[in-house]
Amino acid sequence: MKDDAKPELSTPPIVPRRKLRVLGTSITLLKPVRDRAKADLGFDIAFEKMDFLSCQRWAAMEPDSYDIYEQCFHNLDIVWFWGALQPIDIGRIPEWDNISDLVKLGGVSKYAGRGRGDAPAKKLYVQPGGFLGPKPSRYVSMLPTVHNMDSFGYDARIFGEGPDVRPSWAWLLDRRAKGRIALVDEPAIGFFDAALAAEAAGELEFADIGNMTIDEINALMKLLEDRRAEGYFRGTWRDGVEAAELAEEGAVAVQSMWSPVYGKLRKARAHFVESAPSEGYRAWHGGGSLSRHLRGAELDMAYEYLNWWLSGYAGAVMARQGYYISNPQRAREWMMPEEWAYWYEGAAAARDLSGPDGEVAVRAGERRAGGPYVDRARRIVIWNTVMDEYNYAARAWERFVRRVNEGAAT
Amino acid sequence: MIRSVNPLAQEPRYELIGRVLRENILSGVLPQGFVLLEGPIAAVMQTSRVPVQSALRQLLEDGLIHRFDGRGYLVGQGGADVIPIRRDIRELELEIPQVVDEALQTRGTWRHVYDKVEEEVASCQIFGEFRIVETELADHLGVSRTVVRDVLARLQERGLVRKSPSSHWIAGPLTARTVSEKFELRGIMEPAALRLAGPHIRYAEVEALLERTGTDPGITPQYLGDALLELCIAQAPNTALVEMIRSNRLLLSSVDRALILLGLPRDEDTIEQYQTLLDLITHHPIDSACEYLRYHLSITARRYLARMKIVAVIDETGSFAPYLSPQ
Numbered sequence: 149m150k151d152d153a154k155p156e157l158s159t160p161p162i163v164p165r166r167k168l169r170v171l172g173t174s175i176t177l178l179k180p181v182r183d184r185a186k187a188d189l190g191f192d193i194a195f196e197k198m199d200f201l202s203c204q205r206w207a208a209m210e211p212d213s214y215d216i217y218e219q220c221f222h223n224l225d226i227v228w229f230w231g232a233l234q235p236i237d238i239g240r241i242p243e244w245d246n247i248s249d250l251v252k253l254g255g256v257s258k259y260a261g262r263g264r265g266d267a268p269a270k271k272l273y274v275q276p277g278g279f280l281g282p283k284p285s286r287y288v289s290m291l292p293t294v295h296n297m298d299s300f301g302y303d304a305r306i307f308g309e310g311p312d313v314r315p316s317w318a319w320l321l322d323r324r325a326k327g328r329i330a331l332v333d334e335p336a337i338g339f340f341d342a343a344l345a346a347e348a349a350g351e352l353e354f355a356d357i358g359n360m361t362i363d364e365i366n367a368l369m370k371l372l373e374d375r376r377a378e379g380y381f382r383g384t385w386r387d388g389v390e391a392a393e394l395a396e397e398g399a400v401a402v403q404s405m406w407s408p409v410y411g412k413l414r415k416a417r418a419h420f421v422e423s424a425p426s427e428g429y430r431a432w433h434g435g436g437s438l439s440r441h442l443r444g445a446e447l448d449m450a451y452e453y454l455n456w457w458l459s460g461y462a463g464a465v466m467a468r469q470g471y472y473i474s475n476p477q478r479a480r481e482w483m484m485p486e487e488w489a490y491w492y493e494g495a496a497a498a499r500d501l502s503g504p505d506g507e508v509a510v511r512a513g514e515r516r517a518g519g520p521y522v523d524r525a526r527r528i529v530i531w532n533t534v535m536d537e538y539n540y541a542a543r544a545w546e547r548f549v550r551r552v553n554e555g556a557a558t
Numbered sequence: 559m560i561r562s563v564n565p566l567a568q569e570p571r572y573e574l575i576g577r578v579l580r581e582n583i584l585s586g587v588l589p590q591g592f593v594l595l596e597g598p599i600a601a602v603m604q605t606s607r608v609p610v611q612s613a614l615r616q617l618l619e620d621g622l623i624h625r626f627d628g629r630g631y632l633v634g635q636g637g638a639d640v641i642p643i644r645r646d647i648r649e650l651e652l653e654i655p656q657v658v659d660e661a662l663q664t665r666g667t668w669r670h671v672y673d674k675v676e677e678e679v680a681s682c683q684i685f686g687e688f689r690i691v692e693t694e695l696a697d698h699l700g701v702s703r704t705v706v707r708d709v710l711a712r713l714q715e716r717g718l719v720r721k722s723p724s725s726h727w728i729a730g731p732l733t734a735r736t737v738s739e740k741f742e743l744r745g746i747m748e749p750a751a752l753r754l755a756g757p758h759i760r761y762a763e764v765e766a767l768l769e770r771t772g773t774d775p776g777i778t779p780q781y782l783g784d785a786l787l788e789l790c791i792a793q794a795p796n797t798a799l800v801e802m803i804r805s806n807r808l809l810l811s812s813v814d815r816a817l818i819l820l821g822l823p824r825d826e827d828t829i830e831q832y833q834t835l836l837d838l839i840t841h842h843p844i845d846s847a848c849e850y851l852r853y854h855l856s857i858t859a860r861r862y863l864a865r866m867k868i869v870a871v872i873d874e875t876g877s878f879a880p881y882l883s884p885q
Binding site for chain 2: 201202204227229230231278536
């Protein structure tokens with residue numbers, strides 16, 4: 149500087165506050181979570197929120213641009229095998245022993261169903277040669293955090309209500325909903341809603357729905373295309389806001405749904421209900437991973453952030469939008485007993501319950517479809533999956549979605 | 559692959575023609591005012607007129623020739639006093655360097671364009687299914703449709719393209735099934751060939767390579783894979799088997815190269831496996847190397863399938879040649 153004639157007034161050296169860069173999606177990067185993490189941890193956090201596919205691409209190709217990658221186990225192959233991440237040492241995760249068997253073993257108990265496809269256990273532990281598998285080791289690919297069992301929502305005025313109604317994935321292809329059906333547009337998610345529907349409707353049968361062959365994919369896409377041509381589909385959606393709009397407008401009678409969306413419904417709330425499908429759930433499991441470049445103090449900071457996720461607060465916020473955490477007992481410490489009873493134990497809400505944004509998400513007396521956590525988790529039949537033929541299936545899916553939405557526009 | 563020895567063999571034909579004309583203008587063999595006509599030049603160069611047109615356009619831009627009030631171009635900068643010299647170019651003793659002449663001689667065949675097309679057609683297949691229109695490929699390469707048909711026939715023979723029921727040329731898509739089948743074939747053929755090759759392996763070269771592996775950064779997994787094929791497996795005295803092995807690896811290697819271009823990082827685990835394999839080949843009974851090769855291939859197949867999944871989320875703009883139309 150030229151004008152430093154007044155040395156007594158020179159500014160003190162600026163010590164930049166340390167900063168952690170987190171790349172993730174709208175699933176976990178909620179405002180209360182972001183704010184609380186910044187307040188609790190002794191460093192700044194920059195959050196970058198992207199849509200699912202962009203997030204995966206960015207994570208794989210630009211590992212130097214982030215420190216933590218928050219995503220799901222099912223699409224971990226994409227990033228892991230591009231060499232973008234480094235293993236997590238479970239010796240540095242104090243809560244590790246409290247993480248549930250659903251992710252470690254693949255089921256909530258020895259006898260619970262395991263679910264087909266990319267169960268998180270299959271991608272959890274780092275194996276010799278850099279592969280991922282279920283055999284326990286000291287290192288894991290992703291620290292398991294948020295998860296849920298997804299299903300579809302339906303208009304009870306069309307499909308009926310009461311204990312005799314047995315919701316089936318087949319409703320996503322049901323003629324009673326013709327022209328008023330929507331699917332979530334994500335080839336590792338909506339694709340399986342459609343596949344479950346095709347099997348449940350007796351139209352197709354897959355040897356392994358979690359790893360379909362080319363012929364099976366072709367058969368599914370042909371079925372969808374035929375139904376599309378007949379005018380079955382109203383559209384597709386990519387995020388909860390779009391899903392809520394479709395239900396609110398009364399544009400759909402049945403569609404793929406995510407739990408947080410139910411809490412956002414107003415007009416449609418009375419008749420658009422969550423299903424507990426008789427065939428079982430499609431589940432997913434999220435978590436956080438470490439970028440490959442982290443070393444020393446930066447790595448320590450990243451571990452602090454990962455451990456913060458399991459310290460309870462974040463798990464409680466997730467519960468309020470219908471998502472579960474991998475170590476529920478810590479989250480329970482941050483929840484009101486009524487919240488815990490409703491979200492985890494399947495009890496009727498003792499009073500109105502707020503969502504993560506503070507707005508009422510659940511009315512007193514309501515009961516969650518599917519019952520307690522353990523019952524829902526026992527009934528997982530498929531996990532969101534990036535199959536071997538994903539590259540082929542995703543392209544076919546994309547063509548189908550494009551045609552659905554072109555049709556909707558005309 | 560068919561690699562030509564001539565360094566100019568892969569150069570576009572119009573550039574070769576331009577080069578000959580330019581040198582002859584500069585040396586004065588083609589005098590100021592000489593009228594250049596496409597037909598006779600094409601006859602001298604033994605090509606069609608299309609590349610001659612491109613070559614002349616280039617010379618015009620470079621200011622070596624100019625347009626005039628008549629058919630063709632005049633050599634030189636032009637001016638009112640230049641008198642057009644109308645003679646048949648075939649009567650002049652054009653200087654055509656031997657290397658250019660040879661390159662031009664092979665122009666009539668499909669070989670000079672084949673390697674590039676093969677690479678492009680193979681690597682695009684991770685991005686789905688593509689149609690190849692003969693005329694578009696001919697325009698792109700600056701060759702005749704006859705040459706294009708020869709190229710496509712060769713690609714078909716190698717299993718890289720097929721004809722659809724409506725007689726369109728189709729490439730891809732590369733599926734996990736195809737990859738698994740190709741690796742399964744590798745697991746059957748390559749260890750068998752390695753065993754047959756035992757007495758014929760170029761051991762001294764393998765030893766030398768082994769010494770450099772791990773220290774020389776130029777030695778990539780792809781380099782080692784090619785070396786293993788050339789120095790060891792391809793030494794098997796069964797040429798039909800070796801040809802099948804080469805053919806079967808073609809698509810896999812092209813896709814590998816495409817993934818590296820997309821940014822796939824170097825894989826140290828694979829390099830270590832090659833080191834073990836080369837060590838077994840040079841210092842131990844060949845059977846142990848054959849078993850290890852089988853193991854190495856099964857691991858490589860799993861890794862390959864996992865890596866292919868990323869292609870579904872990649873922006874594919876500009877990743878394939880213009881004559882390939884996504885279906």
